[in-house]
Amino acid sequence: MTTDVGVLLDAVRLSMSVEEARARVAAHNIAMANVPGSRSMRLELGDAMQALQLAHGDASAFKQALHTLQAMDLSAQVMPRRDAAPVALDSEVADLSAASGRYQALADSVSRQFALMQLAMRGGR
Numbered sequence: 633m634t635t636d637v638g639v640l641l642d643a644v645r646l647s648m649s650v651e652e653a654r655a656r657v658a659a660h661n662i663a664m665a666n667v668p669g670s671r672s673m674r675l676e677l678g679d680a681m682q683a684l685q686l687a688h689g690d691a692s693a694f695k696q697a698l699h700t701l702q703a704m705d706l707s708a709q710v711m712p713r714r715d716a717a718p719v720a721l722d723s724e725v726a727d728l729s730a731a732s733g734r735y736q737a738l739a740d741s742v743s744r745q746f747a748l749m750q751l752a753m754r755g756g757r
Contacts, residue, residue, distance in 0.1 A: 651735040653706040658728035665719040
């Protein structure tokens with residue numbers, strides 16, 4: 633299966649948006665940890681992400697699932713946690729750090745891909 637660069641960039645853009653949303657949720661949970669009556673939040677992408685994973689082998693289904701996810705307002709997918717357990721700061725800091733690391737890795741890979749494309753267009757010079 634050949635990879636359409638546009639689809640690849642859309643997937644990376646979506647991944648970066650999801651990681652940004654995860655980082656925002658973790659930062660919110662950290663900021664609100666000691667506020668009485670506050671509930672921790674979570675990012676719920678369940679069905680949409682599952683559809684994307686199931687469409688992995690089918691290019692047209694993958695594009696459709698990707699466009700469905702891109703059309704979603706990620707901030708509307710942030711919901712209070714079902715359980716009333718207190719915020720685990722260590723876990724939230726780890727989530728924030730992991731989301732940041734994944735975002736940076738995606739940005740680095742896109743940068744390298746564009747550098748390779750630029751090199752190829754110049755004829756290797």
